[in-house]
Amino acid sequence: MVIVNFNAGDDLLASVESALASTVETEVVVVDNASTDGSLAALAERFKDRSGVRIIRHDANLGFARASNAGIALARGEHVLLLNPDCRVPPGTLAAVREALDARPDAGMAGCLIQNPDGSEQAGCRRRLPTPGRAFVRAFGLSRFNVGGSERFSDFVLAGQPLPDGPTEVEAISGAFMMVRRGALDRVGLLDEGYFLHCEDLDWCQRFRQAGFAILFVPGATAVHVKGRSSRDRPVRVLWHMHRGMVRFYGKFFRDQYSLPFMWLVFLGVWLRFAALASWALLRRALPRAA
Secondary structure, three states, X not given: OEEEEOOOOHHHHHHHHHHHOOOOOOOEEEEEEOOOOOHHHHHHHHOOOOOOEEEEEEOOOOOHHHHHHHHHHHOOOOEEEEEOOOEEOOOOHHHHHHHHHHOOOOEEEEEEXXXXXXXXEOHHHOEOOOOHHHHHHHHOOHHHHOOOOOHHHOXXXXXXXOOOOOOEEEOEOXXXXXXXXXXXXXXXXXXXXXXXXXXXXXXHHHHHHHOOOEEEEEEEEEEEEOOOXXXXXXXXXXXXXXXXXXXXXXXXXXXXXXXXXHHHHHHHHHHHHHHHHHHHHHHHHHHHHHO
């Protein structure tokens, strides 16, 4: 298991504790991207006598993809799990997801039902691939015209739909909880380090599918994702990397599938969205001081 930490605070300790309480033997590799909140020191102290916890310390924030790849290089075992530091897993979750993977030789990756702290389903844990066309539909609310399951007006978010009875194939899962089979990983390769934060999980899902591997969603296994602890203090920077990742993802996989004018419209929409969200984030931070 690989956990990338950047100022995750007490959530990091809770995440590692939950992983070590799993019903299957688990090795945890924590990769720290130069945290300054004392979370890594607290982790080292708490687990100093536990042989199952290994730590990689970076002198700078290298981003999620580079840090994850460093952890994957050190991890051992037939299955590798990427877990966010603000994600907690019940004891039986890892065993259930691993069992689902092992039952499908064609599957290379699997995720679980990720829940918000209030128990609701988190949007990204099962989804269709957010192609430029689907992103356009979602941005303008065109999915309300999706009568009879038409692909033309389909959204990419599956959260809120009835849960399947068992493990089912999806196009993409969340990077907060991604278990991959080592043999598939060796064929597909590591995460694309051209992404700093966000969209590297979608990129990986697309590459796994292009290599012929199925991606599974396992509804009977759960995890709770607090979400956003590491990004609260720098929302604009996080938004920048998120939208930059979108542009890279769309350009990498869909440039040849859509007309050039449409792609430029998509890129323009991405940056307009960034400008709107960044402005709102700055305004929210300024309001308390003005009051």
